[in-house]
Amino acid sequence: MPDDATASPGSPTKAPRPPIVFGVLGGIASGKSHVSRLLAGPDGLVLSADAAAHEALRDPEIVEKLRAEFGDEVLGPDGMPDREALARIVFQDPGSRKRLEEWIHPVVRATLHAALENAATQGVSRVVLDVPLLLENAAEHGLLALCDHLVFIDTPDADRDARAVVTRGWAPGEVARREAAQMPLGEKRQAADFVIDNRGDVESLTQNVRAELLRLNLS
Numbered sequence: 737m738p739d740d741a742t743a744s745p746g747s748p749t750k751a752p753r754p755p756i757v758f759g760v761l762g763g764i765a766s767g768k769s770h771v772s773r774l775l776a777g778p779d780g781l782v783l784s785a786d787a788a789a790h791e792a793l794r795d796p797e798i799v800e801k802l803r804a805e806f807g808d809e810v811l812g813p814d815g816m817p818d819r820e821a822l823a824r825i826v827f828q829d830p831g832s833r834k835r836l837e838e839w840i841h842p843v844v845r846a847t848l849h850a851a852l853e854n855a856a857t858q859g860v861s862r863v864v865l866d867v868p869l870l871l872e873n874a875a876e877h878g879l880l881a882l883c884d885h886l887v888f889i890d891t892p893d894a895d896r897d898a899r900a901v902v903t904r905g906w907a908p909g910e911v912a913r914r915e916a917a918q919m920p921l922g923e924k925r926q927a928a929d930f931v932i933d934n935r936g937d938v939e940s941l942t943q944n945v946r947a948e949l950l951r952l953n954l955s
């Protein structure tokens with residue numbers, strides 16, 4: 737008699753319940769990464785396209801492509817990409833941006849899909865997609881269709897610009913310059929299922945996220 741009478745060798749193992757997937761929309765420096773961590777909670781997983789893109793940039797094959805296309809000035813003293821120098825080029829020249837995206841986006845797509853599959857296999861209950869181009873490139877990456885909830889973070893333009901200046905050392909106006917390469921914020925807001933107000937301090941942002949999780953029975 738086996739110890740566990742229900743576990744016979746040929747019995748099918750129950751597949752874990754698929755994770756609930758959040759997609760986070762909002763302007764640059766609106767607090768998407770911050771809110772993503774709050775939405776995921778201690779047991780959930782945040783998948784960041786920016787982090788995956790930064791890792792892809794350091795791949796030796798991509799480094800070589802960058803050097804060949806843009807010259808040594810886009811590499812730092814350590815031979816790795818200087819993201820500030822690259823940003824100066826690609827956010828004022830759509831052709832350069834498109835070439836960079838053609839190298840980086842396939843790697844980011846593969847990384848995020850692999851991580852999502854792994855999370856599902858491991859039984860992770862909640863996944864948050866912190867993917868800035870979630871709507872823009874939906875046809876290519878297919879991630880939008882996997883979202884159960886789309887949330888828009890509402891943060892005043894002036895606050896976003898000021899935070900990017902202080903925390904990232906960006907020039908004033910850089911947020912708007914980069915955002916010109918993205919879908920208008922009004923359209924992102926309209927695509928969302930709900931809006932999280934980030935017009936106050938971090939404490940009220942945290943409370944607003946908690947209130948939405950409660951409303952969704954996910955606290």
Ligand SMILES: CC(C)(COP(=O)(O)OP(=O)(O)OC[C@H]1O[C@@H](n2cnc3c(N)ncnc32)[C@H](O)[C@@H]1O)[C@@H](O)C(=O)NCCC(=O)NCCS
Nearest residue numbers: 764785786789819820822823826836840844868914917918
């Ligand atoms: C140009 C790069 C080197 C600048 O790096 P930097 O550290 O200054 O910025 P970071 O990567 O953190 O991006 C900050 C924000 O800029 C915006 N942004 C970045 N790339 C793009 C893009 N191709 N199109 C529109 N917006 C973009 C996003 O909102 C992003 O959250 C980097 O953004 C990059 O490699 N971009 C191309 C890959 C890409 O499209 N990444 C976006 C997610 S896949």
Ligand SMILES: Nc1ncnc2c1ncn2[C@@H]1O[C@H](COP(=O)(O)OP(=O)(O)OP(=O)(O)O)[C@@H](O)[C@H]1O
Nearest residue numbers: 763764765766767768769770899903936937938941
């Ligand atoms: N309500 C707030 N008060 C003060 N600082 C905030 C608030 N919300 C977010 N921040 C800060 O603003 C900065 C930008 O936030 P975050 O990095 O989460 O934005 P993001 O939308 O993910 O940016 P990106 O578009 O570049 O990916 C961070 O330093 C974050 O801690």
